[in-house]
Amino acid sequence: MRKGQGRYEIAGVGALRLGDRGSESYLSEEPRRELEDWLGARATVTVAEVREHIAGRYGVVYQAKQSDYEVLAAGGRSYPRSAKGNPKRAEAQVVARREEINKTWRRTGTRVSRESGLS
Secondary structure: OHHHHHHHHHHOHHHHOOOOOOOOOOOOHHHHHHHHHHHHHOOOOOHHHHHHHHHHHHOOOOOOHHHHHHHHHHOOOOOOOOOOOOOOOOHHHHHHHHHHHHHHHHHHHHHHHHHHOOO
């Protein structure tokens, strides 16, 4: 504690930064760019597919899931949004429900405007 206090008094807040810079990335710049291109070319991708691709192509297996999420983020994806929005979506049901909502809304809107005398 005293050591940090002394550094703060001499050099200010900048002296309190951690000296640890972390470890180097297992993938160099070129493989990272290739991986980002691979992610961009796919419509959907899961974390498991990303792990398999990295292990098979580059021989790297990350121990922490955070590394997988960082790879997805570098490719313009995020973990929850790595798959399509709703793969089970039935377009016919969506259209029918929208029409039902529009009909109900129109009836409600008309009734409110007549009651207020603004029609």
